[in-house]
Amino acid sequence: MNIDTPLALLGNLTPRTFMQRYWQRKPLVIRQAIPDFKPSLSMAEIKQLARRDEVESRLIWRDGDSWKMKNGPFNRLPAARGDNWTLLAQSVDLHDDATAELMHRFRFISDARLDDAMISIASDGGGVGPHFDSYDVFLLQAHGQRRWRISSQKDLALTPGLPLKILENFRAEHEYTLNPGDMLYLPPHIAHDGVAIGDCMTISIGFRAPSLATLAQGMLDAASDQIMAGLDDGRSAQASGVLPGPSLRNTFHDAGAPATATPAYLPDALVTAACKAAQKIHFNETLATRFLGQWLTELSPQAYFEPSSPHIDLRSDTPPGRLQLDRCTRLMYRKRQLFINGEALALPASKALRELADARSLRLDPRRRNSLSHDEQAVLTGWLQEGWLHHIDD
Structure with a gap:
């Protein structure tokens, strides 16, 4: 992809300009991001996906002033003529090639950030309430209309006692009605509320946003795994990111320690040994690359593979x-x-x-x-x- 070529997908901005001006900075409404867009799956087919065990799905509806939510799979779903319900199917890109291809149109952003394509279908008045996300999202209108109200408010307090994360004091600042092919980009922590106008389908392209605590814990786990696997010796030091040396492989020893009259006291020598052992680990680029590479390519539990070319051997065959x-x-x-x-x-x-x-x-x-x-x-x-x-x- 040429990052300096204007894209209709981005309102004729180049990917470079979009990333500089809007990514993680401010919302953007893009009219006819995909002109004459037609979804690859119908609303009936999304309902069929929600009946399958391997598809993560949720049903959200309002009962008076109360919000309700149920997790799939579903044997029964609301009648199409019923109002105020929304059905969400997660990671549809894992189940439909065309949806995966649509998601891959956003690969001017690193694969390390690209997460999944969620599809929501709703009856008139359906939505999930005013909320905010901690990640970037592109909201592509696929069928019907949806009215979006958004706000950059700082008050992100949630209403207690609900099964959903609903903002307690949502104050809309802007309002947009999206038609098929229109798209709304929202950076993290922008409050938003989307309500279906008649039957509606919206495709959400979401992005990973790991917390710094998650990254730190992953680094610690990676270092721990490598130490326990014996990768701290000289043979594997460069690959593992752990300093060579036998100290991490040996047991603690304290020959010559004096007898103690305070046996419950934690020995200074043991505390010092623990600190020195930890200092043997290098939290460096090599360790981070290995951790992130394995973690970010880890398969979803919903991933399923079926060989289509089991008899091709590239060591002897060259099929065109x-x-x-x-x-x-x-x-x-x-x-x-x-x-x-x-x-x-x-x-x-x-x-x-x-x-x-x-x-x-x-x-x-x-x-x-x-x-x-x-x-x-x-x-x-x-x-x-x-x-x-x-x-x-x-």
Whole structure:
């Protein structure tokens, strides 16, 4: 993607300009971001998704002044003619190729931030109440109309005693009615309330926003895992981010310690040894890359793979066409490190594999196959057999 080419998706802004002016800064209404947009799934098909065990879904409705919520899967859903209900289907990109392709149109933002595509359908008056999100979101109107009221208010106190996070004192500052193809971008902590006008479908492209506490805990867990696995010795020090040396592998010893008349007192030597052991760990770029690469490519529990080319072996075959990552596959890299579906690969991130990660597709012809190393051919063949990768005839 050329980040300096204007996109209708961004109101004819370039991705570079959008990221500089709006991303995590201020809302943006984009009229006809996708002209004449038609959703790939009907409202009836979204209801069918919500009946499936592997699809995370929620039903939200109002009963007088009270908000109600129920988690799926659902055997029964409200009648289409009923008012004030909303059905949410999470991570539809894992279940529908066209929705995944729609989500990938937003890859001018790093895959490390891109999360999922949620689809909500609603009857007249349906919504989830005034609330705020802690992450960025693009709200694409797919069917019918939705009226959005938004506010940059600082008071984000929630109404107590509800199953939903509803703002207690919502004060709208702007109001917009979105038609199919229109889109609203909201940065984190912008209060908003969307209400369906008649039957309505909205597609939400959401982004990951891990807390700093989550990142710190992940680093600690990664260091702990590597130490417990014995990766703190000299052989694996560079890969693990842990200093070499035998001290972390040895047990605490205190030969010559005096007898004590205060046995409940925590020994100074043990406290000092614990501090010195922790100082042996380097929380560096290598450790962070490994933790983030595995965590951010970790598969959703709803991910499902079905091999479409189980008999292709790139070590001997060169079928014409291209290799295409499955919609559920997450492939990322940093420098020479390569990560796929929660795994860190020993295979370095070559130019071809980086191209596959960035484009999610790789042209395959005899010249390209011959340029791949034997290890690359073997790895790609394995991904084909797992269903992580598919061969597409052009």
